[in-house]
Amino acid sequence: MGADMTLRSLYLPTRHTINRTAATDTIRRLCRQATADDLRVLIDHGWVADEVHSSADTWTDEALSARAAPLRLAAETELLHLFDRFARSLGHRDVIRYRFDNGDEGIDAYQTGGLSSGDDPTDAHSAWDIVFDTGRLPDTWTDQIRAAAGLLHPWGTGPAVTTVTFRAWA
Template identity: 80%
Template sequence: MGADMALRSLYLPTGCTINHTAATDTIRRLCREATIADLRVLIDHGWIDDEAPYSEETWTDEALTARAAPLRQATETELLQLFDGFVRSLGQRDVIRYRFDNGDEGIDAYETGGLSSGDDPTDAYGAWDIVFDTDKLPDSWPDQIGAAAGLLHPWGDGPAVTTVTFRAWA
């Protein structure tokens, strides 16, 4: 029997809020410019809830190209809703907020997580997928969305967010 301790941390400049406009503009741009390869990643990982059944045979490059416009629109709608859920989650009770500062400057840290045996440990943990799931969204999409939202990396470089998972087996 095993258990995971999964934690996620987000960082914003002290006193700042999520830049909703910039992030939603970035989501719209990414979705409208989504390539066939991007659409395939989105379908493979369940981000697009399309009415057509998915299989390798039905979703050839030609089939994706023919349905690209509605798939891009469905992705945009889904990701915008997920982003709104992410923003709302920052104020939920399963998120801890604290400040690292040096007087007037610093960062506000938001953390969520806990023990997990397969499911997300908190609702917020799942809501943060839009800026964390670098392996389930097309390359660089979570980083671009997070950076547009104003999220910081604590060292000032690299991805906008970090994930830490501790595992223990009994």
């Protein structure tokens, strides 16, 4: 019998909020400029549903080109919805917020998570996938979304967010 405890943390400058405008503009730009390879990643990882093809591997270049516009629009709609869910989650009761500061300057830390037996431990934990899932979105998309949203690392370097999993077995 095992148990996992997964924690996610993200950071904003003190007294700042998520920059929704910049992040949504970035999401729109990324989706509207999505290449065939980007669309394949979005389809394969379930960001874009398609009734005809279960996997992007079954898409020919011609089929992707013919359906690129609706696929890009579907991706944009889904990612904007997910980003909005993420931004709203920062005020949920399953998110802890605290401040590290030195007078007027500092960072606000947000954390969520907990014990998990395969499912996400909190609603906020799953809502944060849009800024954590670097492997499920096309290369650099998550980094660009995080940067546009204003997320930062507490030391000013490295990733804007962290995930830590503790494992214990009985």
